[in-house]
Amino acid sequence: MGEPVNVGVVGCGAISAQYFRTIERLPQVRLAAVADLDLDRAREAVRPYPGTDVLGVAELMADPRIDVLLNLTVPAAHAEIALQAIAAGKDVYCEKPLAANVADAARVLRAAGEAGVRVGCAPDTVLGTGTQTARMAIDHGLIGRPVAATATMLTPGHERWHPNPDFYYAPGGGPLLDMGPYYVTCLVTLLGPVASVVGASGRTRPKRTIGSGPRQGEEVPVSVDTHVTGVLVHASGALSTLVMSFDGVATRSPNIEVHGEKGSLAVPDPNHFDGAVLASVLGEEGWRELPVSAGYVEAGRGVGLADFASAHSGAEPRAGGSLAFHVLDVMESLLDAARSGTAVTLASTCERPLPVALRPLAGELDR
Numbered sequence: 583m584g585e586p587v588n589v590g591v592v593g594c595g596a597i598s599a600q601y602f603r604t605i606e607r608l609p610q611v612r613l614a615a616v617a618d619l620d621l622d623r624a625r626e627a628v629r630p631y632p633g634t635d636v637l638g639v640a641e642l643m644a645d646p647r648i649d650v651l652l653n654l655t656v657p658a659a660h661a662e663i664a665l666q667a668i669a670a671g672k673d674v675y676c677e678k679p680l681a682a683n684v685a686d687a688a689r690v691l692r693a694a695g696e697a698g699v700r701v702g703c704a705p706d707t708v709l710g711t712g713t714q715t716a717r718m719a720i721d722h723g724l725i726g727r728p729v730a731a732t733a734t735m736l737t738p739g740h741e742r743w744h745p746n747p748d749f750y751y752a753p754g755g756g757p758l759l760d761m762g763p764y765y766v767t768c769l770v771t772l773l774g775p776v777a778s779v780v781g782a783s784g785r786t787r788p789k790r791t792i793g794s795g796p797r798q799g800e801e802v803p804v805s806v807d808t809h810v811t812g813v814l815v816h817a818s819g820a821l822s823t824l825v826m827s828f829d830g831v832a833t834r835s836p837n838i839e840v841h842g843e844k845g846s847l848a849v850p851d852p853n854h855f856d857g858a859v860l861a862s863v864l865g866e867e868g869w870r871e872l873p874v875s876a877g878y879v880e881a882g883r884g885v886g887l888a889d890f891a892s893a894h895s896g897a898e899p900r901a902g903g904s905l906a907f908h909v910l911d912v913m914e915s916l917l918d919a920a921r922s923g924t925a926v927t928l929a930s931t932c933e934r935p936l937p938v939a940l941r942p943l944a945g946e947l948d949r
């Protein structure tokens with residue numbers, strides 16, 4: 583294993599601590615510097631990591647020691663920060679979604695191509711044992727030819743716990759763009775790219791009330807649909823039915839089920855790395871839990887960054903830009919389909935990312 587790749591982080595909000603903890607466990611990457619519009623927040627975030635520089639955004643972009651820019655800003659700033667990093671000649675790994683819209687994401691991928699730098703993107707939860715064990719079962723034919731899937735995410739909304747939930751209700755947010763990346767990335771990992779979509783969507787109320795933190799009680803405006811449903815027609819012919827909502831209270835529907843001609847799989851929450859995969863196979867009684875057979879064990883947010891940082895040059899990383907672009911295109915097309923009431927054919931596609939063999943997180947990555 584060579585020298586660790588130096589990571590510079592822009593955006594030190596709620597999710598950054600999870601990345602910092604994972605980076606500390608991974609020999610492929612090193613936390614070198616952080617930046618934020620709010621420098622006090624950046625200083626506080628790296629207090630447990632002495633030796634990490636706290637810089638202004640422009641200073642971090644210009645720092646020649648930084649190999650990869652980890653973009654943990656809010657979705658509306660993803661493209662702008664990515665473009666700055668690309669202009670500085672750095673690889674970029676972005677939190678999801680790749681950008682607030684497909685046009686911005688296309689600008690990012692085009693600029694990266696022209697500059698000869700690479701783009702990677704969350705979610706990397708699908709590299710954990712949950713999704714990867716389900717994928718192995720499908721690829722080994724346990725359920726026969728997959729014909730359909732369901733994906734359900736329903737909560738009353740993140741404003742109950744997030745101290746600054748504004749971005750969840752602004753363009754680039756909403757239940758589909760916020761949580762859809764986990765579900766759609768998982769569905770593409772399991773069933774391949776999507777060819778077309780149909781959808782319907784709605785929103786319940788024009789404002790949301792912050793439930794915690796210093797702004798508790800403050801209202802934030804809602805400018806996106808907060809209940810989105812639709813069907814993704816995969817290029818394979820499989821049909822995935824999606825429900826993504828910040829408008830309900832609770833659901834007992836499984837996060838994801840995949841149905842094949844010979845059996846069905848219950849796939850764990852794609853917002854987590856692990857969880858039990860259950861199978862019910864024709865000719866057997868009931869459901870049985872499959873042994874964990876693939877994926878990074880006890881992984882955390884950042885494993886996709888390490889996979890990205892150590893991918894051979896020219897090889898598409900698993901949490902790669904073309905997958906993230908396709909996933910964003912699926913989601914935006916679904917919202918377009920919901921608005922227009924007609925089916926939308928996808929302009930983009932992608933390869934299914936490579937599977938991950940079963941291995942501990944802190945060892946050699948699966949190359």
Ligand SMILES: NC(=O)c1ccc[n+]([C@@H]2O[C@H](COP(=O)([O-])OP(=O)(O)OC[C@H]3O[C@@H](n4cnc5c(N)ncnc54)[C@H](O)[C@@H]3O)[C@@H](O)[C@H]2O)c1
Binds near residue numbers: 594623659
């Ligand atoms: N919070 C979660 O549980 C969670 C989970 C998974 C993924 N994510 C994703 O992570 C990203 C960040 O989410 P968060 O919850 O940490 O948000 P946050 O609002 O808590 O933090 C975002 C940080 O980015 C900074 N920032 C925004 N624009 C900037 C700019 N132009 N330049 C420099 N800094 C800038 C803000 O000052 C803030 O500190 C989002 O894309 C979100 O979808 C969040």
